[in-house]
Amino acid sequence: MLVLSFAVVALAAAAWLIGRPRRLGNGRSEGDAANVSVIIPARDEAVNLPRLLASLAASVAKPGEVIVVDDGSTDDTAAIATSFGVTVVTAPAPPLGWVGKTWACHLGSQRAQLPVLVFLDADTWLAPGGLDAIVAQHRRSHGLLSVQPYHCVRRAYERLSVVFNVVSLMGSGAFGLRIARPMRVAFGPCLVTSAADYGRVGGHEAVRHEVVEDMALAARYADATLPVTCLLGGDLVAFRMYPLGLLSLVHGWRKNIAVGATRAPVANVLLAVAWVAAVSAVSAAFLAGLVAWAFGSGPPVAGAIAWSVVTVQIAIMLRRIGSFGIATALLFPVSVAFFIVVFIQSMVATALRRPVEWRGRAVIARVEPGS
Numbered sequence: 001m002l003v004l005s006f007a008v009v010a011l012a013a014a015a016w017l018i019g020r021p022r023r024l025g026n027g028r029s030e031g032d033a034a035n036v037s038v039i040i041p042a043r044d045e046a047v048n049l050p051r052l053l054a055s056l057a058a059s060v061a062k063p064g065e066v067i068v069v070d071d072g073s074t075d076d077t078a079a080i081a082t083s084f085g086v087t088v089v090t091a092p093a094p095p096l097g098w099v100g101k102t103w104a105c106h107l108g109s110q111r112a113q114l115p116v117l118v119f120l121d122a123d124t125w126l127a128p129g130g131l132d133a134i135v136a137q138h139r140r141s142h143g144l145l146s147v148q149p150y151h152c153v154r155r156a157y158e159r160l161s162v163v164f165n166v167v168s169l170m171g172s173g174a175f176g177l178r179i180a181r182p183m184r185v186a187f188g189p190c191l192v193t194s195a196a197d198y199g200r201v202g203g204h205e206a207v208r209h210e211v212v213e214d215m216a217l218a219a220r221y222a223d224a225t226l227p228v229t230c231l232l233g234g235d236l237v238a239f240r241m242y243p244l245g246l247l248s249l250v251h252g253w254r255k256n257i258a259v260g261a262t263r264a265p266v267a268n269v270l271l272a273v274a275w276v277a278a279v280s281a282v283s284a285a286f287l288a289g290l291v292a293w294a295f296g297s298g299p300p301v302a303g304a305i306a307w308s309v310v311t312v313q314i315a316i317m318l319r320r321i322g323s324f325g326i327a328t329a330l331l332f333p334v335s336v337a338f339f340i341v342v343f344i345q346s347m348v349a350t351a352l353r354r355p356v357e358w359r360g361r362a363v364i365a366r367v368e369p370g371s
Contacts, residue, residue, distance in 0.1 A: 151322030
């Protein structure tokens, strides 16, 4: 019965932390998109950028301006952006104390001329009504709007991101039953704010040294008593993370996950840890039961039930957050083990302030005092 208890713990933790997360709904911007500056920080994004720029060009309501900040790319990022007729800003090397992405976002915001800023990562893209929906939602919610895109998966190794995605949503406190208020977390691939509010909190300059700049920026909005709203992208905003191979996936998550945990609400982080521990225990118990069965013991009925419960739970969550498929849910122990290994690496790198390579740069993930 112990293994069934672990499954119940996993169910309870997930129900508390994720529940039924809100998705970005369709909406008409009523011409407001013309007041939008879309800012895209891009470093070696020749693979991803055409899809995003094409989706903006196909928007029902066109943004007033699109700014691509070429952050020291060594590929055709700048040429591709120019071919789409958007504004291209060539970023010099980041000054001392700046992280590359925050520097690129800052430069883009300095160039922007319009009252609403939409920051999009180059690996995102929008459905034809996506920009309308984003602008309409921000008009209702004000402050900082954060949209976590639907994660589109193409290759097998990309499925290893699944537990990182789930734990990020759990630990954020953005969905389900939230203990911490006001909201102090955000998802960086899609951020929307008025230029006035952005200036009020100090913009990316105020978080210039932060590797996990989205979380730090959300905290600045909360400290300024400005609302932070988090939604899932659903059918309107999507991305494909780490299409360049397994190593880029490891580097990307190792850079972010431990520092992100330090900025999330403590109660949510602890419950997310309980969920990981519970599904790990279910995995271990069921596999041990299978081995014992092979050597003459009885079939692991309780373990099989617990495994099925966790599989169904994960499958339901995955339908909301990405195209991971049922096989990913069935083989959840593989993703859980991978998550634990990379998370430990991230914690060690953060604690010892070891540099982590990301897109040809060495970055240091650190935790600020009081964070």
